[in-house]
Amino acid sequence: MALDKATVTKIARLARVRVAESDKDGLAGELSGILAFIEQLNEIDTKGVEPMTSVVAMPLPRREDKVTDGGKQDDILANAPEKTAGFFTIPKVIE
Amino acid sequence: MTSLTDxxxxxxRDGLRAKKFSAAELARAHVDAMIAARPLNAFISxxxxxxxxxxDESDKRIARGDARPLEGLPLAIKDLFCTKGVRTTAASHILEPFVPTYESTVTQKLWNDGAVMLGKVNLDEFAMGSSxxxxxxxxxENPWRKPGDNKSRVPGGSSGGSAAAVSAxxxxAATGTDTGGSIRQPAAFCGIVGIKPTYGRCSRFGIVAFASSLDQAGPMTRTVKDAAIMLRSMCGFDPKDSTxxxxxxxxxxxxxxxxxxxLKVGIPEEYRxxxxxxEIEAIWTKGAEWLKAAGAILKPVKLPLTKYALPTYYIVAPAECSSNLARYDGVRFGLREKGEDLTAMYEGTRASGFGRxxxxxxxIGTYVLSAGYYDAYYLKAQRVRTLIARDFENAFKEVDVLLTPTAxxxxxxxxxxxxxxxxxxxxxxxxxxxxxAGLPGISVPAGLSSDGLPLGLxxxxxxxxxxxVLRTAGVLEQAANFTAKPQTWWKQ
Incomplete structure (x- = not known):
């Protein structure tokens, strides 16, 4: 399926990646090329085939439901672009 | 005496234990070579x-007879492995300022076994790329160039810095990671050995995630024996990685x-x-003959869905990438671009932080996962993936190992x-x-192309x-007797 400019705008918004208006046509072309390539899969009959959920057959490991780690506020904030009083800070979201 | 870097x-390892040279001397020789090789742009840090x-710590250990398996051996670490206190960028602008406060399990295991870190090597951004x-x-830069030609060759990717560092x-040796070939293809392009073990062998904890159901770490070395030694240190169960x-x-x-x-060696016809x-076909045939001469039994096998593997991969990998990379939002770590509101900050940060x-x-990943397309693309790809894994299962009922070209x-x-x-x-x-299919694969240097560049099997x-895999690779390596080395043009 060929992607148009409106679809590029929509998915860029969903992905929270700003795309310049002047880039949208080029990108629509590139992404359509990739989609045409992956759509080869329509040639295969997959009726009744389970989708792969785990690449190696193994049960999900379980552990006791208890806290094993924590108390690392400084570590967690160490790379924050902006922080205040032990919190991450972001632009205002409520007026 | 052979130069320490050769x-x-x-x-x-054996030289250090026999006290023929010290770990400090070995590290110094590699640091000097690393500095001399800056024109290759292999290191980020x-x-x-x-x-x-x-x-120095290794020398103390060796002196008191307490050497660990990789004691004093200088390694390059792909800049996708988090290293505590050492900047880890994934070769991305968005992680340019990131200094982890923790260590990846694989690198921790290497340090626990005595290895020495030379630095963090370059890669395709977030390991997405083949060059x-x-x-x-x-x-x-690939250390290899065509003889008499000074045109830059790519080292392959994504573990290109790792491959260049080992080859030059x-x-x-170096750590690599492989999502769709990122250890094996650069190993082939640079004339070295690279093994991607079975999915789940090496912990993914602390490795910057690209496509979690595919990502797997492995060693990149100059010999099969070296790969075997290093792989042992890298593997092992880790409760911090649920897979x-x-x-x-x-x-x-x-x-x-x-x-x-x-040993039964399968030759999958669909790889032709x-x-x-x-010359790729010729080296493949030669490889098969070498294994046959060593007593293996060659058998043609069928992997009918081979041509659908790439389209499947280019749904699954971008889908997982789009969810994994959602974490780069300018809030908790990495780059932040200012914006008038939260959405503008997200969109601006991600637009300038990620490369093309x-x-x-x-x-693409966002599209194939979006409402209305999820079944047609993502679920379809995961169904085909089941069939591709089944192809391999069927082949392995008849043979023990498969031989193919690497690239x-x-x-x-x-x-x-x-x-x-x-x-x-x-x-x-x-x-x-x-x-x-999550299977182990190795690339072994097998010869040179007619224009003097390495080819891998x-x-x-x-x-x-x-x-x-390693046992067969060892036989292949011995028969190929690949002794060629790149010209050291970067030292001039």
Whole structure:
């Protein structure tokens, strides 16, 4: 399926990646090329085939439901672009 | 005496134990070579001070007879492994300022076994690429060039810095990661050995995630024996990775018996792709003959869905990439671009922080996961993936290991494939199928192309059967007797 400019705008918004208006046509072309390539899969009959959920057959490991780690506020904030009083800070979201 | 940087990992290990040289001398020789090789742009961060401190500790250990398996051996670490206190960028602008406060499990295991860190090596941004040209820190040069030609060749990717460092002899070995061929293809392009173990063998904890159901770490070395030694240190169960497999790690070095008498080697016909260069076909045939001469039984096998592996991969990998990379939002770590509101900050940060190929994959991934398309693309791909894994299962009922070329060409020139994403993706045509099925695969240097560039052969094994893969690789390596080295043009 060929992607148009409106679809590029929509998915860029969903992905929270700003795309310049002047880039949208080029990108629509590139992404359509990739989609045409992956759509080869329509040639295969997959009726009744389970989708792969785990690449190696193994049960999900379980552990006791208890806290094993924590108390690392400084570590967690160490790379924050902006922080205040032990919190991450972001632009205002409520007026 | 051989120069210290020309030793294999195994020779360096034995030399240190026999006290022929010190770990400090070995580290110094590699740091000097690393500095001399700066024109290759293989390193993002050099860590000579850490190397010195670790080497001094190793010398103390060796002096008191307490050497660990990798004691004093200088390694390059792909800049996708988090290293505590050492900047880890994933070759992306968005992680340019990131200094982890924790260590990846795989690197921790290497340090626990005594290895020495030389620095963090370059890669394609977030490991997305097959030529190391998408790095924010600039492309890596392949140490190999055509004789008499000074045109830059790509080292392959994404583990291009790792491959260049090992090939050009400024690291004894390096860590790599492989999602669709990122260890094996650069190993082939740079004339070295690279093994991607079975999915689940190496912990993914602390490795910057690209596509979690495919990502797997592995060693990149100059010999099969070195790969076996380093792989043993890298593998092992880790409760911090829910897909880490709780299984004993064999002594892989012991698997290198050199005996493959009676081993059944499958030759998958579907890997003879259209337009494959004659010399790739020739080296593949030669590889099969070498194994046969060593007593293996060759058998043609069928992997009918081979041609659908790449399209499957280019749904699954971007889908997982788009979810994994959602975490880069300018809030908790990495780059932040100011915006008038939260959404503008997110969109601006991600637009300037990610490079072109990464943005392209995030958008494709977002599209195939979006409402109305999820079943048609993502679920369809996961169903085909089941069938591809089944193909391998059927093949492994008849044979013990598969022999294929690693890549459809030798190292291409820089810029040759950057204009067309699909042309770039086709580089991984032989490596992606095993990744989708989670199987172990190794690339072994097998010879030179007519224009003097390395060519690799790939062996693919059953899940958790790295031992057969390595044993066969050892035989292939011995028969190929690949002794060629790149000209050291960067030292002039």
């Amino acid at each position: 030793l294999t990992l195994a020779e360096a 050099e860590t000579p001070v850490i190397a010195k401190a670790m080497a 190391n040209e998408t790095s924010y820190f600039g492309p890596v 002899r400024f690291a004894l 880490s497999v709780d299984m004993a790690v064999p002594d892989f070095e012991k698997a290198l018996t050199g005996n493959i008498r009676g 792709v259209d337009g494959m260069p004659k 190929e990464v943005r392209r994959r995030i958008l 459809p060409s030798s190292a291409f020139a820089r810029g040759e494939k950057t204009a067309d994403p699909i042309a770039m993706y086709l580089n991984d045509v032989f490596t992606v199928p095993a990744s989708l 790939q062996l693919i094994g059953r899940a958790y059967d790295e031992e057969t």
